[in-house]
Amino acid sequence: MSTASSVIPEAYADLLERPLLAHVATIGPDGEPQNNSVWFDMKDGMLRFSQTTGRQKYRNVQDEPRVALSIVDADNPYRYLEVRGTVERIDPDPDNAFINSMAKKYINQDVYPWHQPGDTRVVVVIRPEHTSQMG
Amino acid sequence: MQLTDDLLALLRQPSPCYLATSMRDGSPQVTQTWVDTDGEHVLINSVETHVKVKNIARDPRVAVAIADPDNSFRYFQVRGRVLEVTKEGAVEHIEMLSQRYTGGPYAWYGGRDQVRVILVIEAESISGMG
Numbered sequence: 001m002s003t004a005s006s007v008i009p010e011a012y013a014d015l016l017e018r019p020l021l022a023h024v025a026t027i028g029p030d031g032e033p034q035n036n037s038v039w040f041d042m043k044d045g046m047l048r049f050s051q052t053t054g055r056q057k058y059r060n061v062q063d064e065p066r067v068a069l070s071i072v073d074a075d076n077p078y079r080y081l082e083v084r085g086t087v088e089r090i091d092p093d094p095d096n097a098f099i100n101s102m103a104k105k106y107i108n109q110d111v112y113p114w115h116q117p118g119d120t121r122v123v124v125v126i127r128p129e130h131t132s133q134m135g
Numbered sequence: 136m137q138l139t140d141d142l143l144a145l146l147r148q149p150s151p152c153y154l155a156t157s158m159r160d161g162s163p164q165v166t167q168t169w170v171d172t173d174g175e176h177v178l179i180n181s182v183e184t185h186v187k188v189k190n191i192a193r194d195p196r197v198a199v200a201i202a203d204p205d206n207s208f209r210y211f212q213v214r215g216r217v218l219e220v221t222k223e224g225a226v227e228h229i230e231m232l233s234q235r236y237t238g239g240p241y242a243w244y245g246g247r248d249q250v251r252v253i254l255v256i257e258a259e260s261i262s263g264m265g
Contacts, residue, residue, distance in 0.1 A: 021207055023200055025155035025163035033155035033163045035198035035212055037264070066162035070153050074207065077151065080167055 079135025146172035156190035225251035
């Protein structure tokens with residue numbers, strides 16, 4: 001895990017490193033919000049989560065790259081970080097290296113155990129632009 | 136649509152909840168909230184001047200994620216719309232939720248003069264995960 005981006009206060013960097021879920025809001029095809037939890041990390045100042053190309057969320061961020069994430073401290077629900085940002089790029093993950101690294105972070109397994117044959121995984125890379133926090 | 140029994144069970148516990156709305160510029164916003172139900176709707180208590188409430192006045196479509204307090208990997212996503220934003224009973228409601236979530240009276244973090252409102256959300260789709 002590399003250092004936090006400048007827009008994310010250093011005091012909240014632990015929320016990016018611990019195995020906490022991020023709730024990600026995206027905008028759907030009719031302009032409506034959608035809301036899903038993801039495993040994520042931060043590298044080189046960018047928030048990253050894995051996605052299969054078959055999912056609605058993948059199509060959403062291609063049409064509307066602006067997203068919002070909420071990350072809450074599981075040990076203190078009144079301590080949280082909310083991040084708004086833009087999907088800057090979508091990287092391929094042909095060897096599942098990224099999703100496997102997420103499995104390591106979240107469930108301490110070297111290989112993501114729920115990979116389905118035919119699933120194509122990508123890495124959604126978000127530039128954080130604005131944060132608010134509490135606690 | 137009717138809320139499912141599994142979902143109702145989570146809505147009656149101190150479950151973590153995340154409310155997504157749309158900003159004026161069309162980008163999404165998401166914030167953590169407390170959550171409740173009247174048996175037919177998802178209820179969220181908020182404050183009249185908060186960004187999410189202003190967003191809802193402009194576009195009532197919302198997405199709510201309700202997580203299992205015992206297993207945060209398990210959650211439901213409810214997509215729907217806010218039917219009503221009401222002040223009626225909202226102060227009593229936040230006090231009840233505070234007892235449920237914190238075990239004590241509401242601390243009025245934002246000041247006692249804030250105007251509490253209840254967002255009454257009708258589900259249009261429910262998906263489960265985990």
